[in-house]
Amino acid sequence: MGRAVAAEGEDRRRHIVISARRAGSVDVTAIAADLGVSKETVRRDLSTLERRGLVRRTHGGAYPVESTRFETPLAFRTGMHAAEKARIAAAAAELLRDAETVFIDEGYTPQLIAEALPDDRPLIVITASLAAAQVLATRPRCTVLLLGGRVRGRTMATVDRWAAQMLSEFVIDLAYVGANGISREHGLTTPDPTVSEVKRQAMRSSRRRVFSGEYSKFGAVSFCRFADARAFDTIVTDTRLPQREARRYALLGPEVLRV
Known part of the structure; x- marks a missing residue:
């Protein structure tokens, strides 16, 4: 009897994870109605899934944690937390100060930073980002160096040792x-070792480092660690x-900006 109940619970939790990955998030009320169980059962399932590192709880629901087996594509990210990302990008661009050489990472928020420079x-x-390179290449006073390497279709960015090796030849004012x-x-952290390699080298090659990301990134842990929070001069996130x-993050050393 115990094994049957456990299997039913695992099937239910698997359904929740699949739904969260497909839609980008799940709502407790909606998923309870979909599964025909109580909201309290769903909340317990979400707590179990959060302990396993598969989802992050929110007020009234949860969203999936990215891993080596699951990562949201760039096209999906453009619609998630759009207003917050725009504010973060604008604030991050203001940190340029007197920098003359800049590294722009892959991803949608870095692309917005490129647009705001x-x-x-x-x-x-x-940059490793084809999207960021395209944004900046037409600017007459901007010289764009696109890192070589394999293009990763999920994020439209170059990765692997070629990109990291080229990056190692530079001394960059701001990353x-x-x-x-x-x-x-x-x-x-990031799910892909080839992406982690490029990010790690960007940290080594830069004099000043800025992390930008919306609040949902905080507390999330993926597969490949590439830096410590202490290594950043500034962290830019939303309110x-x-x-x-x-x-707590500021006590580690970085200035933390909530915008």
């Missing part, structure tokens, strides 16, 4: 770095990250 001054931009997750215990949590 000023076009009234000479700038050399090194805008993203991640799939950031935590005080495990640092900054949904609680002030008390922002202070």
